[in-house]
Amino acid sequence: MPVIAQLLTVVLFTCLSFAARGEKLRIVTEPWAPYVYEENGKSLGLDYETTAIVFKRLGIEVEWQFLPWKRCLSMLETGQADGALDIFHSDERDATLLYPSEPLSQVQFVMFYANDRPHPFSTLDELRGLTIGTSPGYLYSQDFRESTLFTREPAPSHEANFGKLVRGRIDLLITDRRVGQHLLDELNIRDKITENPAIISQQSQFLAVRRNAGMDLLVQRFGAELKRFKREPAYAELSARYGAAPPNALNSARSTATTAKTVEQQESGAQ
Template identity: 55%
Template structure:
C-alpha cells in the first residue's frame, strides 16, 4: 500500500497546473481618465477600481494596453480573458459575459475647433459635415451611428482625431466628455478646442469577460465585490482623484 507521502506527491502533481494557473489577462485601450499609462505603468479610475476588486478576490491579473480593435480580436480569439471599459450590447452577449455592476458612466459629446464651432442642437445641424470617430467604438445613439446626413471619418487614435480637428481635416470629433477634455488638456489644446454642451448619448463602461463557464462565475463575483467597493469611502476617494478640474469648458468657448 503506498505511503501517505507518495499519495500527497501524486495529488500535488495532479493539482499543479490548476494551482499554478496563469494570471487573468485583461486588455484595454488607453482612454484617460478611465485607464491610461503614466511612466510605463497603467493608471486610471476604472483600472484602479478593478485592481482593488481582483485583489480582494485573490485573482492575479496581467494587463495589456492595445488599440481597441486588437483588444476585441484578442478577446474573441481566446488570447485575452477580459476587456476593460467596453459597452454592453445585445450583440456582444453571444461572446462576452457582462457583470451586472458597471464601472463608470460616460457621456458622448461633440468637440469643435473654437474658430469653427458649428452650432449644434440636433442631428440635422450636422448636415454635410465630417465627424471624427474612433473605429470599433459603439455610440449608443443609433441615429448618430446610422444617419446619412453627415460623414463619419475614423482615426487610429483619439489624439489623431483631435489633431485632424485643429488642422481642419474634420469638422467635429465625438468623444466621451471626460475623456475628451482630459486629452485636450494633455495635448495643450485648451485654447483651440471646445465642446458642445449637448449630450449625444449616455452609456456605461463594463469589464466584459470571455464567455466560458469559469469566467461567467468570475463575472458574478466581480460584480458583487465591485458593488461593495462602491459603497466604501475608498471608492469616493478614487473618484475624487480623477475628477475633472472645476473649470467650465461648456458651450462654444
C-alpha cells in the same frame, strides 16, 4: 464540514482562481484616460485602479495589455484575451461575453469643435454637410451610423482625431466628455477647442469576460465585490481624484440627455 462540501468548495475555488491553476487572467484595454491609461510606465485611471483593487481582494492575478481597441476586440474573439476593461454592453455580444451586474463607470458622449470653425448644435439635423471624426473599432447608434446628412471619418487614435480637428481636416469629433476634457489639457489645446454642451447619450462601462468554464461565478464575485467597494470611502477618494461626478449628478444628467442618437459603443471589429 462534510467531505462532499469540502470537495465542492475546492472545485469552486479552483474554477474561480486563475492563480490556483498557475495562470493569470488576461485583460486587454485601450488607453482611455482618465478611466484607464499608462503614465511613466505606470497603469492608472479610475476604472483600472478600481478593477485592480477588486481583483486583488478576490485573490486573482491579472496580466494587462494596453492596445488599440480593434486589436483588443480581435484578441477577445480569438481567445487570446480572457476579458476587456471598459467595454460597453450590447445584445449581440451576450452570446460570447459575460458582464457583471455592477458597471465600473458611466460615460457621457459629446462633440467637440474648433474655436475658429465653430459648429454648435442641438440635434443631428444641424450637422448637414459636415465631417465628424470617429474612432475605429467603435460602433455608434443606428441614427448616427446610417445618417446621410454628414460624413464619418475615423482616425487611428483619439489624439489623432483632435489633431485633425485643430488642423481643419474634420468639423467635429465625438467622444466621451471626460476623455475629451483630459486630452484638451494633455495636448495643450484647451484654447483652441470647445465642447458642445449637449449630452448626446450616456453609457455604462464594464469589465467583461469570455464565456468559459467558471467565468459566470467569477463575474458574480467581481460584481458583488465591486458594488461593496463602491460604498467605501476609498472609492469616493479614487473617484474624486479622477473627477468623477457623484451618482445624483449622473442620474440628473441621464434624465436630461438627448435620446440616444449617437450612442458610441466599443464594439466588435466586424461592424
